Amino acid sequence: MKSFYYENYFWADSHDVEKEKYTCGYCNSLAAPTYGYLTHEYIESERKSGSKILICPNCRNPTHINGIGQQFPSISIVKGIRHLPENIQDLYKEVCDSFSVNAFTGASILARKMIMNIAVEKGDKKDKSFIQYVEFLVNEGIVPKSAKKWLDAVRLNGNIAAHNIEKSTKEETQKLIDFLEMLLRIVYEFEAEL
Numbered sequence: 001m002k003s004f005y006y007e008n009y010f011w012a013d014s015h016d017v018e019k020e021k022y023t024c025g026y027c028n029s030l031a032a033p034t035y036g037y038l039t040h041e042y043i044e045s046e047r048k049s050g051s052k053i054l055i056c057p058n059c060r061n062p063t064h065i066n067g068i069g070q071q072f073p074s075i076s077i078v079k080g081i082r083h084l085p086e087n088i089q090d091l092y093k094e095v096c097d098s099f100s101v102n103a104f105t106g107a108s109i110l111a112r113k114m115i116m117n118i119a120v121e122k123g124d125k126k127d128k129s130f131i132q133y134v135e136f137l138v139n140e141g142i143v144p145k146s147a148k149k150w151l152d153a154v155r156l157n158g159n160i161a162a163h164n165i166e167k168s169t170k171e172e173t174q175k176l177i178d179f180l181e182m183l184l185r186i187v188y189e190f191e192a193e194l
Contacts, residue, residue: 013037020054025073025100027059041067074100081184083192085121088114092184099173105161108168111176112158115151118142118187130155142187150179 014035024031033054041050051066064072084092091114098107112130119133120126122142134151137143143151154176161168 014055017052017054020052022054022063022065022071023075024056024059024061025063025071025075026061027056028075029056029058031056031058031063033057037062039067070102072101074102079181081181081189083188084184085188088117088121088184088188091117092180095177095180099177102170104168104170104173107173108157108161108176111154111173111180112162114180115154118183122187130158143183144186147183147186150183154179 015038017033017036017038020036021030021032023029031054034057035055037053039050039052051064053062053064055062066072081089081092091110095107095110095114098104098110115137116130116133119128119136119142122137122140124133124136128136134148134155137151138145138148157168157172157176160166
């Protein structure tokens, strides 16, 4: 066991770790740490199971990896999309951050809210129904007509997430986030670069 300082960080009673690699959820760097905190199960199983806390050598923040390989915080899935208005950027980050902490139901509800915010930011009035926002986006040519079925999928998934007992699944929510990325690129990034 060792203790070490790095800038304002002091990590006491840490262990040497080798052959551990992960992508840091704080700085998105590929990390191969030197120090970490290891559970007894991890040490006894010769690094095959058990929880660990690894210290990123780049940003010096801790990442917890549990015995079944889940990472907290997980890797950020926010894509760099240019020309987003600040409120849309903040909401997109919130959707992605929710997804990256396995809050799939919350991410589904936020994805629905994001469509409404895009319509209002593009000139529609507040306090309308979701279907009216979809119609506005399609009728004004802000999104292609072929995107309407995906906008409806966002609506249905968000409704189920908000009003049913069942939780949203990772796979469903990943599809919605992939669609949102494409939508944001079409509506903001590609339009601004013409």
